[in-house]
Amino acid sequence: MVGSKTPCALVVMGVSGSGKSTIADHLAGRLGWRYEDGDRFHPPGNVAKMSAGHPLTDEDRWPWLQAIADEIDRVCTSGAHVVIACSALKRAYRDVLVHGRDDVRIVFLDGMQDLIAARLAARKGHFMPPGLLASQFGTLERPGSNERPIIVSIDAPVEAIVDDIVSQLNLVPQ
Numbered sequence: 682m683v684g685s686k687t688p689c690a691l692v693v694m695g696v697s698g699s700g701k702s703t704i705a706d707h708l709a710g711r712l713g714w715r716y717e718d719g720d721r722f723h724p725p726g727n728v729a730k731m732s733a734g735h736p737l738t739d740e741d742r743w744p745w746l747q748a749i750a751d752e753i754d755r756v757c758t759s760g761a762h763v764v765i766a767c768s769a770l771k772r773a774y775r776d777v778l779v780h781g782r783d784d785v786r787i788v789f790l791d792g793m794q795d796l797i798a799a800r801l802a803a804r805k806g807h808f809m810p811p812g813l814l815a816s817q818f819g820t821l822e823r824p825g826s827n828e829r830p831i832i833v834s835i836d837a838p839v840e841a842i843v844d845d846i847v848s849q850l851n852l853v854p855q
């Protein structure tokens with residue numbers, strides 16, 4: 682089979698605790714690309730709000746998403762490649778990130794709420810309270826097929842999930 686055009690950016694999306702940072706970091710290592718944590722682009726007020734147990738609103742999220750979209754443009758224009766972890770829960774959020782580029786692909790980490798809740802309960806030293814998981818699922822709009830998503834089950838070891846993503850990417854050997 683013919684491989685796919687190599688994207689310049691992969692957006693690893695899903696609810697809090699679905700494994701975005703873990704998978705994006707390992708995937709970047711596998712591909713030899715840069716890893717970015719989307720949380721780095723939050724205005725400080727957003728992190729304070731989530732830390733205090735309050736979900737973000739659309740208004741809180743737009744400047745954050747635009748900053749990530751700007752970073753995607755910067756990386757892609759420079760000819761580099763990046764794997765970015767970003768919740769990107771709604772279609773409108775993903776549209777800001779992708780903004781019509783065919784070299785930006787979405788990777789959706791798909792998992793059941795009880796599995797993710799168990800992983801969050803065991804996670805230490807993160808600002809995001811496990812109590813916000815229900816609101817994350819309430820906000821989540823699963824990517825539709827017209828978004829050309831790569832969808833992987835998170836009910837597997839990290840390296841197996843990375844294998845699944847790389848296989849679905851079907852990249853042309855460089």
Ligand SMILES: Nc1ncnc2c1ncn2[C@@H]1O[C@H](COP(=O)(O)OP(=O)(O)OP(=O)(O)O)[C@@H](O)[C@H]1O
Nearest residue numbers: 696697698699700701702703800804809837838839
């Ligand atoms: N495939 C996996 N198997 C077992 N544990 C996992 C797996 N993927 C991630 N984890 C663990 O689950 C927890 C949540 O993962 P991670 O922090 O990467 O999620 P996240 O989506 O980036 O969360 P957030 O959006 O809140 O930052 C971590 O403790 C991580 O070590």
Ligand SMILES: O=C(O)[C@H](O)[C@@H](O)[C@H](O)[C@H](O)CO
Nearest residue numbers: 696697698720737768769809
């Ligand atoms: O859109 C949101 O509600 C936020 O981005 C959260 O998803 C956090 O950034 C992240 O999950 C915690 O690391």
